[in-house]
Amino acid sequence: MDTRYGASAAVLGAMARSRLDNVSIFATSQSIIPMMPNFYGIVQANIPLVIHVSALGNDDQMNNYVNYNDVLIARETGFGIINSYSSQEIHDIALITHLISLTTKIPFLHVFDGLSTSLELSKVNLLPYDSIKKLVDEIPTSTKNSDVLDCFEIIADKIGKLTGRQYRPFEYIGDPNAESVLVVLGGETVITKETVKRINYGEKKVGIIIARVYRPWSEKHFLAVVPKTVKRIAVLEQVSSKEDYSFGPSLFNDIAVSFSSDNSWINKSPILIDAKYPTTQKFSPRIVHAIFKQLISKKNNIFNEEVLSEKIDIPLINNNVKQCIFWDSEAQATNIQVVKHISKILEQHSKLNFSALSTFDIYNNGGVITTNLQLENDAINGFQDIERDYDFISVHDVSLTSKYDILASAKSGAVVVLNTSWTVDELETKLPNDFRYEASKRNIKLYILNSEKIAQDVGSNSKAVISVIFQNVFLRLFSNIVKLDCSIEDSIIDLFEGNNEKEVSLLIRAICQQLEKSIVSVELPPTWGILEKLDQNLPLTIQSNSLDKNLDQPEIEKPKLRNWHTAAQNLLFKEAYDSDQEIRPDLSEKTYIIRVSENRRLTPPSYDRYLFHIEFEINGTDFKYDLGEALGVYGHNDSKEVNQFLEFYGLNPNDVIFIPNKGNRFESRTVLQLFTQVLDIFGRPAKRFYESLAQYATDEKEREKLLWIASNEGSQEFKRRVEDTITYAELLYEFTSAHPPVEDLVQLIAQIKPRHYSIASAQSVHPNSVHLLIVTVEWENSKGVKRFGQCTRYLSGLKVGDSVTVSIKPSVMKLPPRDSQPVIMAGLGTGMAPFRAFIEERAYRKAQGKEVGPMVLYFGSRHRSMEYLYGEELEAYNIEGLLTHLRLAFSRDQENKVYIQHKMQEDAELLHQYLLKDEGWFYLCGPTWPVPDVKDAIVNSFVTSGGYTSSQAIDWVNKLKDLERYILEVY
Numbered sequence: 019m020d021t022r023y024g025a026s027a028a029v030l031g032a033m034a035r036s037r038l039d040n041v042s043i044f045a046t047s048q049s050i051i052p053m054m055p056n057f058y059g060i061v062q063a064n065i066p067l068v069i070h071v072s073a074l075g076n077d078d079q080m081n082n083y084v085n086y087n088d089v090l091i092a093r094e095t096g097f098g099i100i101n102s103y104s105s106q107e108i109h110d111i112a113l114i115t116h117l118i119s120l121t122t123k124i125p126f127l128h129v130f131d132g133l134s135t136s137l138e139l140s141k142v143n144l145l146p147y148d149s150i151k152k153l154v155d156e157i158p159t160s161t162k163n164s165d166v167l168d169c170f171e172i173i174a175d176k177i178g179k180l181t182g183r184q185y186r187p188f189e190y191i192g193d194p195n196a197e198s199v200l201v202v203l204g205g206e207t208v209i210t211k212e213t214v215k216r217i218n219y220g221e222k223k224v225g226i227i228i229a230r231v232y233r234p235w236s237e238k239h240f241l242a243v244v245p246k247t248v249k250r251i252a253v254l255e256q257v258s259s260k261e262d263y264s265f266g267p268s269l270f271n272d273i274a275v276s277f278s279s280d281n282s283w284i285n286k287s288p289i290l291i292d293a294k295y296p297t298t299q300k301f302s303p304r305i306v307h308a309i310f311k312q313l314i315s316k317k318n319n320i321f322n323e324e325v326l327s328e329k330i331d332i333p334l335i336n337n338n339v340k341q342c343i344f345w346d347s348e349a350q351a352t353n354i355q356v357v358k359h360i361s362k363i364l365e366q367h368s369k370l371n372f373s374a375l376s377t378f379d380i381y382n383n384g385g386v387i388t389t390n391l392q393l394e395n396d397a398i399n400g401f402q403d404i405e406r407d408y409d410f411i412s413v414h415d416v417s418l419t420s421k422y423d424i425l426a427s428a429k430s431g432a433v434v435v436l437n438t439s440w441t442v443d444e445l446e447t448k449l450p451n452d453f454r455y456e457a458s459k460r461n462i463k464l465y466i467l468n469s470e471k472i473a474q475d476v477g478s479n480s481k482a483v484i485s486v487i488f489q490n491v492f493l494r495l496f497s498n499i500v501k502l503d504c505s506i507e508d509s510i511i512d513l514f515e516g517n518n519e520k521e522v523s524l525l526i527r528a529i530c531q532q533l534e535k536s537i538v539s540v541e542l543p544p545t546w547g548i549l550e551k552l553d554q555n556l557p558l559t560i561q562s563n564s565l566d567k568n569l570d571q572p573e574i575e576k577p578k579l580r581n582w583h584t585a586a587q588n589l590l591f592k593e594a595y596d597s598d599q600e601i602r603p604d605l606s607e608k609t610y611i612i613r614v615s616e617n618r619r620l621t622p623p624s625y626d627r628y629l630f631h632i633e634f635e636i637n638g639t640d641f642k643y644d645l646g647e648a649l650g651v652y653g654h655n656d657s658k659e660v661n662q663f664l665e666f667y668g669l670n671p672n673d674v675i676f677i678p679n680k681g682n683r684f685e686s687r688t689v690l691q692l693f694t695q696v697l698d699i700f701g702r703p704a705k706r707f708y709e710s711l712a713q714y715a716t717d718e719k720e721r722e723k724l725l726w727i728a729s730n731e732g733s734q735e736f737k738r739r740v741e742d743t744i745t746y747a748e749l750l751y752e753f754t755s756a757h758p759p760v761e762d763l764v765q766l767i768a769q770i771k772p773r774h775y776s777i778a779s780a781q782s783v784h785p786n787s788v789h790l791l792i793v794t795v796e797w798e799n800s801k802g803v804k805r806f807g808q809c810t811r812y813l814s815g816l817k818v819g820d821s822v823t824v825s826i827k828p829s830v831m832k833l834p835p836r837d838s839q840p841v842i843m844a845g846l847g848t849g850m851a852p853f854r855a856f857i858e859e860r861a862y863r864k865a866q867g868k869e870v871g872p873m874v875l876y877f878g879s880r881h882r883s884m885e886y887l888y889g890e891e892l893e894a895y896n897i898e899g900l901l902t903h904l905r906l907a908f909s910r911d912q913e914n915k916v917y918i919q920h921k922m923q924e925d926a927e928l929l930h931q932y933l934l935k936d937e938g939w940f941y942l943c944g945p946t947w948p949v950p951d952v953k954d955a956i957v958n959s960f961v962t963s964g965g966y967t968s969s970q971a972i973d974w975v976n977k978l979k980d981l982e983r984y985i986l987e988v989y
Contacts, residue, residue: 072132084205192225348385646831653809840938849944
């Protein structure tokens, strides 16, 4: 039935035009209020109608909740209201309700928990159609409203004889001599019932009354189940807001009137507590236990937030339920199918009863799904939200271990399975600290497996195969519980009966064999037990805010290869195709196009190291930069090598590839542009590229070799390839049968990342240009093949006028806030770049008439004659007095190597004066290797010239770091 006003008028119209003996309607609780105006007419018409109402709602945060409040608003319309609280009860009570409606000619609302039942998977025993027909024929017709409750009992007894399940208008569970009782009607019913059955309250006798038939209300039937010993009764009832807490008819009022109207309860009527709760209230065994504690303690505020938030242990008794939970990301969602298939297997090959419930959180952590499975020898009355003591935990996406406190709910000795490519040794560094601590504390039995690797080994990486792997894992590790009447392999094969049985059977047996070899039992290291827990307060569970996966997500678009005509059409008819031009639409940071105005080599041609100064013109752009910032350069691959690869790969350089961008838009580039400007085809691939490439290999030997290199067994070979800088292109040259289409290469090959270079100019001095100081990176691998740094090779070959795409990266390298503060700079090689900018800026400010403080530069390189970078400028600044002290360390110009730290040791008094007394700032830029020696030189200056102990001097250096007056930019 639609959720709109007047929708229920269709019922009156249908009955007026037909001779239907009985009508069924399906609706949600939110539909009831719009339908209510017509309810009175339906009651007057004596229509045998049953509206099956799914009690379900969404709050302002899009979280789902069980919504009984909107249904119970209809309590005064004349409709009967009957409740069911599990999937099995829905079947039974629906039948009872229809038979009562036929008998009494009264319309009914049959209300059930729409949240848990929509997500629950459980075994429901159906009454055969012949038995139902016989019941209909046997039940006499009556029209007296007063007979409704008696009619319910008669029909329920008849159905109970057929099913073995008994129902009453009001059902009491608990100690027959209870003094404290809860009355429940709504989403809290099942969890309250199970908690009372399983918690031992000792001498404190408690119980609950479940309202099954709420309308018409029967004082007689209600009071018949109330223990004569009761002293306090709390009535739980959901309301939509605080304003509804004391307004209008309610379950509490019905109960209060019942006691006051019955003479047998005069002078001994129990204390009644109106315990209304909002739609946001969640129920769990811990919450129910806390409510009972309040009730037993004679507290009127049942929902005391302080008490409900306490972390208390629950004294469970006779808990034979085995609890299992399966975690996965929404992207994979393998756990849903896994549990569905396990449930089917249990139904066919095990005597266990089961119940399963999936919970969907589509808004957090990229979408997460948990599926709970509960097993018990006795019948399970709906899904029991025990929320702790899991016997089996399967984590299909290992990244979730860092986002949720997964083991906080694990039982001691629980079986935990992690799906991961990590080795046992890697667990030590990759598993979160808290996870490892809880694993040791709870003495869990930990297993790891790589489902993708197993699937690849059997020749299929489909989700169905992944699902079979996890089914097998559960049935194997929980075999002593499930006790199948056949082998695990046969139980899974039976699921696919009639579907290429021979091929499926071979595949499943191969999976089982491979799993047996691949699953690893992890012996927990003793060190895990002495770890310090970080107490990150990670959530224990996910929020339920959807009934399914996020179906609104559009299908992920893939790149598309087209000829150049398509791109031409987009440009010619911009309005029709909504086309525009951007520099790099694939990048999140702002980018600029600037042009080379100078590219000058600083080292002699005969020298083996190529250092160069390059300037870019920024006229006509909004490009601005600050002191100390770095220029991000998007380098290009060598055009000759790119063309060679495209020819080998059979690609037309002029074809256009359309790559999905933001929204429904595509960015278009030629294939030549793609491999020159975007894809790092001559970069070093990660191990996962070997795995991905293996999927495309048609030659079995090549496929096996690729997978071997990516495996633990091939780690030494992979390491050798990393050291030799084997590139994406070289792998494709080597493994010729692995030929992914270019549309897939776009997604497999990493993009060229910007290389960042410290800016060697001050914009106050060079308003229309930006300068860099660069050294080319060249080396030979073990086979003598010459290798080049991709970006430095690109920059060194640029000509005046060439365009370059760049971005800006902020830096901590800033001048002191006061111009008078001393600046001590230590630069090695191209680490001189930011200090050239510093000196230029101080010179500019001095020229403006400002008083500037002393500047000290410690510069180091190999040879004065070859690498005295910006030497003439530095000498001039030194003579002028701006550069107060120029300390040069050319390491290879004398027999004994001299480095900048040696020069700093000679200036102990100077460093102490400038850094501590005059509040100066220290900077180091260059390679990482001199960092400890430079620090020691400064510590030594504080000791020898300041009179500090070594410990005090180190504390001062650390303090300077905290004050951001000791700044390192090393690489």
